[in-house]
Amino acid sequence: MSNTNDKTNFETINPATGETIETHKYMDSKEAASKVKDAHNAFLKWKLTSLDERAKIIKSIGKTLEKNKDAYAKLMTQEMGKLISQSYEEIELCIGICDYTATEGLKHLQDEYRPLYDGGKGTIHYSPIGVIYGIQPWNFPLYQPIRYSIANLMAGNGVLLKHAKNVTGSAIKLKEIYEEAGLPKDLFQVLVINHDVSDEIIANDAVRGVTLTGSSGAGKHVAIKSAEVLKKTVLELGSNDAYVVLDDADIDLAAEVCAKARIYNNGQTCVAAKRFIVADSAYDAFKEKFVSHMKAMELGDPTNSDTDLGPIARKDLREELHDKVTKSVENGAKVLCGGEIPNTKGYFYPSTVLDNVKPGQPAYSDELFGPVASLIKAKDNEDAMRIANDSKFGLGGGIFSKNEEKALELAKNHFDTGMIHINSYGLAYPNMPFGGVKDSGYGREHGGFGVREFTNAKAITQQK
Known part of the structure; x- marks a missing residue:
């Protein structure tokens, strides 16, 4: 029997019934740091794979989502209460994101060549930068992590996910699907952690960028913590459209x-x-x-x-x-x-x-x-x-x-x-930019923008 007063454990609750679905346990600092290290080591190999090799696995993720859509739709509805029909719609959108990223998104990562004013040759290469940490909300349990993780995996980065605790099951299921689809082990990690450990992850030297979808208050906190260690952020925050x-x-x-x-x-x-x-x-x-x-x-x-x-x-x-x-x-x-x-x-x-x-x-x-x-x-x-x-x-x-x-x-x-x-x-x-201005955040996802957000646009010049 779980102890709900134990700060190391928490329950996921079905909002339609108020009944407990499952009890989960938070990772401590040491375990979370180990997951980051594993992701970084996997990244060192993944960054050397070709764009075509990455695209094949991204497409495979879409096919694996299709294969698992009934179980995933049921789980999302159980954990956050969305209509079952809308759970299926969410999965279809995510499959579309995989297909777009593996085809049109891939094109945005190709090398660009530009002649130089002095007669030389310029190459722009979009190089992955490392492990990207994503902090995501509960309202779209699959789409929110797919939106940033697929783009960053295509770019050659490693990915960490801290999902909202009430959709922890959806987060764990996503890792299973990624690995079933052929994504290298450890490249995508789910961190079941509290806010204090999350701040430690932002400061971890192996983490090179941070993206958050959430409230304006959460965005300010993450932006400050990231700025303190000079790490780029992409923030998609609230709104009253x-x-x-x-x-x-x-x-x-x-x-x-x-x-x-x-x-x-x-x-x-x-x-x-x-x-x-x-x-x-x-x-x-x-x-x-x-x-x-x-x-x-x-x-x-x-x-x-x-x-x-x-x-x-x-x-x-x-x-x-x-x-x-x-x-x-x-x-x-x-x-x-x-x-x-x-x-x-x-x-x-x-x-x-x-x-x-x-x-x-x-x-x-x-x-x-x-x-x-x-x-x-x-x-x-x-x-x-x-x-x-x-x-x-x-x-x-x-x-x-x-x-x-x-x-x-x-x-x-x-x-x-x-x-x-x-x-x-x-x-x-998938083919249109997603993001806002003012207190709704900054940076863009989708539409070819997302795959470049956490890349190093290297300028390489060669003389005649």
Whole structure:
């Protein structure tokens, strides 16, 4: 029987039932350091393999994910509560990332040749730098580690993963899949460690770069610790993405897409639509249809195909979400639907819409990580863009307008965020850069950018 008060052990909990899945044990400093050393030794051999050899194994990882998709989908849904259909979608995205990285991504690592002004010859070689440490969250148990690890393995680096503890099983399963696919033993390591040991890993001489997906607070901590030892970081942090509905938008389309964009992954997505900023002339019509869609979301068992919305991943996260809703209401927001914790087992929270959202409320300025939508009325289109940019975050966003040329111009020149969807919603595309600005972090993944983030662009010159 496990001792939950023992700081060396922890349990993973099924958020749909509140029941224990498994008990895991933290590694101590010595064991974690040994894993880093093993990864470094494996890297010394891996860096000498050709791009084509690496690509074959990356493609094999995609095929092995396909082979194991039923077990992996079930595990992800069990550990964090995402709908089973969305677990399968996540796996398909990850297979696509493997295929893209092994083909198009490979091209971004090829040597480049440039003539020199004095008649010589220049070669740019993208050399792997060593072991890369990734600290990842729980909301996409497979995609988050795949996003950085596949790119870095393709680049020739070794990879460490510190996953969120509530999805430890998913992390361990990924290591098994990598090695089943033919990845050299020890090149990819899972570190089951606490925050103190994590800081030691950042300082470890064998670690050459650090990437984190998480909160702005976690990002600041990791950036400081990495800067103290002069190590590069890539940070993908939180956001309160604005979806702007202009006065000429297709209201039916906007309401339907925005509702789906808010509750996808049970509303626990960094690039989920969170603030819905609507021009005054379109506000009432949008509100009516949007609330209708949100009210219709069926809350329940994430393994049931009829369920629209599963549980929040952890009890403490549900409490934090509800606290932000309560404080927003106390400061003038109005609940149009939802907003109450249901009396049922598991960590469920209903689809919720807040109206009259103003500055000074958490619903206006903070990230609400769950199925809670903030409705904000703008005077006109120009005011809507002003409000969209009135945020410390800048990860994603959306624009709804029948005039796509106007929407594209706003996206290019006026929307201060990293990724923008026009008349649509999307999570990530393997061939498009992923990342943000302001308190949402820096650096880019996917789209050929990720494979170069932790490489040494060597300039090699030869004279005639």
